[in-house]
Amino acid sequence: MISSSKITVLVENTAGGRGLLGEHGVSFLIEANNSRILFDTGQGMTLIHNAEVLGISLNNLDAIALSHGHYDHSGGLPHLLPLCQNTDLYLHPDATQSKYSPRGDIGFTLDEATLKSSFRRVIKTEKPTKIIEGVYLTGTIPRNHPLEDTGGSFWHNKKHDDVDLILDDQALYLETEKGLVVVLGCAHAGVINTLDYISQITNQQEIYAVIGGMHLLLASRERVMATVTTLKKYRIQLLGANHCTGLGAIVLLWQELKSIDCRDCRVGTILAINN
Numbered sequence: 001m002i003s004s005s006k007i008t009v010l011v012e013n014t015a016g017g018r019g020l021l022g023e024h025g026v027s028f029l030i031e032a033n034n035s036r037i038l039f040d041t042g043q044g045m046t047l048i049h050n051a052e053v054l055g056i057s058l059n060n061l062d063a064i065a066l067s068h069g070h071y072d073h074s075g076g077l078p079h080l081l082p083l084c085q086n087t088d089l090y091l092h093p094d095a096t097q098s099k100y101s102p103r104g105d106i107g108f109t110l111d112e113a114t115l116k117s118s119f120r121r122v123i124k125t126e127k128p129t130k131i132i133e134g135v136y137l138t139g140t141i142p143r144n145h146p147l148e149d150t151g152g153s154f155w156h157n158k159k160h161d162d163v164d165l166i167l168d169d170q171a172l173y174l175e176t177e178k179g180l181v182v183v184l185g186c187a188h189a190g191v192i193n194t195l196d197y198i199s200q201i202t203n204q205q206e207i208y209a210v211i212g213g214m215h216l217l218l219a220s221r222e223r224v225m226a227t228v229t230t231l232k233k234y235r236i237q238l239l240g241a242n243h244c245t246g247l248g249a250i251v252l253l254w255q256e257l258k259s260i261d262c263r264d265c266r267v268g269t270i271l272a273i274n275n
């Protein structure tokens with residue numbers, strides 16, 4: 001159980017302060033129980049710069065965890081390699097598979113040997129995995145909800161005939177004294193599937209906060225409303241939808257969840273989760 005934690009948005013599509021830069025991507029620094037964990041790394045153009053502007057050192061993080069292999073989450077990793085001798089890397093085994101969208105290659109750029117020689121340990125997370133006491137990764141998220149899909153056209157190959165279900169997509173969650181705090185990368189598994197799975201594996205019926213990319217930019221109104229219903233069902237109190245959620249979906253979520261604390265999670269945003 002985490003008594004106090006701090007989540008800083010280091011990379012996001014939009015920036016909210018002097019000298020900070022935005023890019024399509026996401027990266028969160030999670031500080032909990034004297035550990036520093038980086039969840040995702042953006043695409044690599046702004047992470048180091050934004051960390052410097054915010055006065056944050058990325059040397060010797062305890063762990064780096066990737067939500068999935070897409071470039072806008074894993075692209076900052078090559079820039080961090082010289083700083084990671086004492087850092088563990090957590091990623092799903094499918095994160096390093098080749099990945100394409102209609103825009104071309106959107107996959108992971110580092111090979112297995114480079115990862116092994118750069119990090120203290122490389123831990124593959126097919127199953128739910130503990131990073132430190134109170135901070136966990138989901139591993140593969142079961143796809144059960146009929147309205148949810150990966151949110152776009154994704155393949156494993158250039159010919160576009162081998163569909164990528166992005167089974168590497170995983171969320172990070174913290175067990176805090178306030179309740180569960182869920183941090184999403186892109187939520188290609190679907191927000192409802194992700195929250196249902198976390199509820200199942202933690203045996204908890206309430207979720208305090210959901211932060212990160214919800215990938216609803218192409219979603220039907222019906223799907224966004226089903227997401228709202230699920231957020232209400234889990235009695236969520238803090239929503240920080242950002243990155244790939246989509247402006248239309250964010251507006252709808254904020255309108256439908258007026259009674260809770262909805263935050264604009266741009267670069268520089270700090271969420272302190274204290275009891």
Ligand SMILES: [Zn+2]
Nearest residue numbers: 068070186188
């Ligand atoms: Zn993605």
Ligand SMILES: [Zn+2]
Nearest residue numbers: 072186213244
């Ligand atoms: Zn993304």
